[in-house]
Structures are given as C-alpha cells and as structure tokens.
Amino acid sequence: MANVFANSLEISGKATDGKTIAAFPDVCFTPPENPATPPGVPIPYPSFGFASDTENGTGTVKISGKTVNIKNQSDLSKTSGTEAGCAAKKGVITSKNTGKEYYRSWSNNVKFDGEPVIRFTDMATNNHASDVANTPPWIHVLTPAPPGLNCAKILTDCGLQLHAHKDSPCVSPDQSEHMMQNAFFQNTRGGSAGSIAEFPKYSANEAPCICMKGPGNINAASPHGAKTTAQHAFARGCGTTRPTVEAAMKNELNSIKEHHPKINANATHKSAQDQPIADEETRKLALECLEAVIRAYLEYCSGKKGDDLNQTKCRVPWGDKVPGASVSPPSSL
Structure with a gap:
C-alpha cells in the first residue's frame, strides 16, 4: 500500500496501518460479581483501536481501493484490550467493553468527499456506545512524512516510554517528565x-510525558534535573514577555535532545547503564515523533493548528498568573 499524506501526516483509512495504542484508562467492571461487589470490580484497561476496522468512511475517494476516515462520519467498529471487563455493567461510563472508536480532531484544509480527513496524531476516544467515551482522548498513530517513518515503532524501539502523566510506567529513579512543562499552560498544576x-x-495528568532519571529539581545532577535547569534558564530569559508555543516547544525539545541519554550519547549525567539510540538519523526521527505528539495534544487543548498554534502565547513558567485559571500558586514542572 502506498502511503498518502495530508499536511505531511499519513491519512487514516481501512487500508492503512493506523492504530490508537493503549488509550488509558478504559475502566470496565470485571468479574467476580457477588453480593460484595454486585456490578463487578472496576479495573482500568488500556484500549486499542485499529484503522482496519474503519466503517462509515468515504464513498468515492479511497486509498488502495478502501474507504478513508473523515470528520464526524467515520468510526472504528470496535476496540480491544478490554475484553476481560465483561461483567454485566462493562464500561463504567458507556456500559460497553469493546465499543467503537470516534475521532476528535482532523485536517483543517484537506478534505475527501467534502469532509476533513483523519491523520497521524489526530485525537480519538475509545469504547463508545454513543458520543460519550469510556476513555480520555488519545493519539491515532500512523506515519508522518517522509514515508517509512513509523513513530510507534521508533519510540518503542528507542525506549522513550511515551505516556500520559497519570499513567506513568517510570520506575525509580526514573520520573515522569512532561515533554513541555505544564507551567507553560497552567497557573495551577492539575486538571483543566x-x-x-x-x-x-490542558490537563497536567493527561499531557504527554517521557521517563527521565531524577531527581528533577533545579541543578540536580541528573538528566531530569539538567532539563529542569535549562527550562528555568529559558523562563528567566523571557522576563515578563509571554513566549509563543513555537519558541517554547523549540526550547523544550532542545532540552530533551541535550539531556536525555537515549537521545544524546554525551548527555551530562549519562550513567553506565544508559544505552543511547544507535544512530543520529534515528535520534532525529525520534525527536520529530515527540514533536508530533506534543503538537497533537496542544491542538486538542487549544482548538488551533499550524501557525495559529505556533503563535499562541504561553504563560511564563515561574512567572505571573495569566487570565483564565485559578489563583493558586503556580507549579514549575
């Protein structure tokens, strides 16, 4: 199958290898069912969706002869990973355990059959019985240009452990670190x-993170600490001028590039156990994938794309609060 791209991101359709990987949590009631727990035990599962299960896609414009996913029409007929949550109630919200996947973002200017197409990094929600989902929004993974770059494989092979902050797989001394610190987007760390x-x-709990070795405080002798120190230097340089998303993202990705031992074989606090990604090209592609994930999440949080998103103002971390949030003291990380 030939990859087809919109906005340099692969388009999702029944013939593609698109997938939504481990949308979490999908809380389903699970046996046993007994007088002590009548509906079963609520257990959070990871939920998976595959573009090969596309239904209600395009009727005329197709990729490799098969239907394509488009805005407010397409869905995936089923999801998986939650089969064990099969007590009578099933999903805690939707009462389903392998319900449909719905898309929540799309291209703003490329359309098939008159509707915007779904692409790599667009957001999806899983286990639907109706428009209400049983999971939070998660990223639909395909391939960004150039053809052949598979971010799911690259990030997994590189051991970068991409995750939502609340679902951290990091084992001490590693810590869950926001790729872009939440203080750019929040006056008070936490929910929206x-x-x-x-x-x-924006939610600090839902935002994309990677694992970095701690401690994470300023000037700490660790990869996480070095990244935090670089972030603090950027914030000081901003003064009272709120940075754009473009400037903040460039700084944050550079701090990952410089201080994460998986990305930089010469990272300051690299230990003997750290095994960097083997070649420069793969390291570059891994950073491109991380940027795509950050952009997808910020598009969802702001409702903006492209240059509109790039030029949107962030908050200055460690700085004054800005309109639109609570008056609690700001968090730095």
Whole structure:
C-alpha cells in the first residue's frame, strides 16, 4: 500500500496501518460479581483501536481501493484490550467493553468527499456506545512524512516510554517528565480548571510525558534535573514577555535532545547503564515523533493548528498568573 499524506501526516483509512495504542484508562467492571461487589470490580484497561476496522468512511475517494476516515462520519467498529471487563455493567461510563472508536480532531484544509480527513496524531476516544467515551482522548498513530517513518515503532524501539502523566510506567529513579512543562499552560498544576484561557482543555495528568532519571529539581545532577535547569534558564530569559508555543516547544525539545541519554550519547549525567539510540538519523526521527505528539495534544487543548498554534502565547513558567485559571500558586514542572 502506498502511503498518502495530508499536511505531511499519513491519512487514516481501512487500508492503512493506523492504530490508537493503549488509550488509558478504559475502566470496565470485571468479574467476580457477588453480593460484595454486585456490578463487578472496576479495573482500568488500556484500549486499542485499529484503522482496519474503519466503517462509515468515504464513498468515492479511497486509498488502495478502501474507504478513508473523515470528520464526524467515520468510526472504528470496535476496540480491544478490554475484553476481560465483561461483567454485566462493562464500561463504567458507556456500559460497553469493546465499543467503537470516534475521532476528535482532523485536517483543517484537506478534505475527501467534502469532509476533513483523519491523520497521524489526530485525537480519538475509545469504547463508545454513543458520543460519550469510556476513555480520555488519545493519539491515532500512523506515519508522518517522509514515508517509512513509523513513530510507534521508533519510540518503542528507542525506549522513550511515551505516556500520559497519570499513567506513568517510570520506575525509580526514573520520573515522569512532561515533554513541555505544564507551567507553560497552567497557573495551577492539575486538571483543566487551572489552565490558562488559551489552552482550556490542558490537563497536567493527561499531557504527554517521557521517563527521565531524577531527581528533577533545579541543578540536580541528573538528566531530569539538567532539563529542569535549562527550562528555568529559558523562563528567566523571557522576563515578563509571554513566549509563543513555537519558541517554547523549540526550547523544550532542545532540552530533551541535550539531556536525555537515549537521545544524546554525551548527555551530562549519562550513567553506565544508559544505552543511547544507535544512530543520529534515528535520534532525529525520534525527536520529530515527540514533536508530533506534543503538537497533537496542544491542538486538542487549544482548538488551533499550524501557525495559529505556533503563535499562541504561553504563560511564563515561574512567572505571573495569566487570565483564565485559578489563583493558586503556580507549579514549575
């Protein structure tokens, strides 16, 4: 199958290898069912969706002869990973355990059959019985240009352990580190109630993270500490001028590039156990994949794309609060 791209991101359709990997948590009631726990035990599962299960896609424009996913029409007929949550109630919200996947973002200017197409990094929600989901939004993984770059494989092979902050797989001394510190988007760390007006859906718990060896405080002799120190230097340089998303993202990705031992074989606090990614090209592609993930999440949080997103103002970390959030003291990480 030939890859087809929109906005340099692969388009999702029934003939593609698109997937939504481990949307979490999908809380389903699980046997045993007994008088002590009548509906079963609520257990959080990872939920998976595959573009090969596309239904209700395009009727005329197709990829490799098969239907393509488009806005507000397509869905995936089923999800998986939650089969064990089969007590009578099933999903805690939807009462389903392998319900449909719905898409929540799409291209803003490429359309098939008159509707925007779904692409790599667009957001999806899983285990639907209706428009309400049993999972939070998660990223639909395909391939960004150039053809042949598979971010799911690259990030897994590189051991970068991409995750939502609340679902951290990091084992001490590793810590869950936001790829872009939440203080750019929040006056108060936590859910969306503490977020600034420009990013009303931002949640520190849902935001994408990677594992970095701690401790993470300023000047700590660790990869996480070195990244935090670089972040603090950037914030000081901003003064009272709120940085753009473009500037903040460039700095954050550079701090990962410089201080994560998987990316930089010469990272300051690299230990003997750290095994960097073997070749420079793969390291470069891994950073491109991380940027794509960050952009997808910020598009979801802000409702903006492209240059509109790039030029949107962030908050200055460690700085004054900005409109749109609570008055609690800001968090730095």
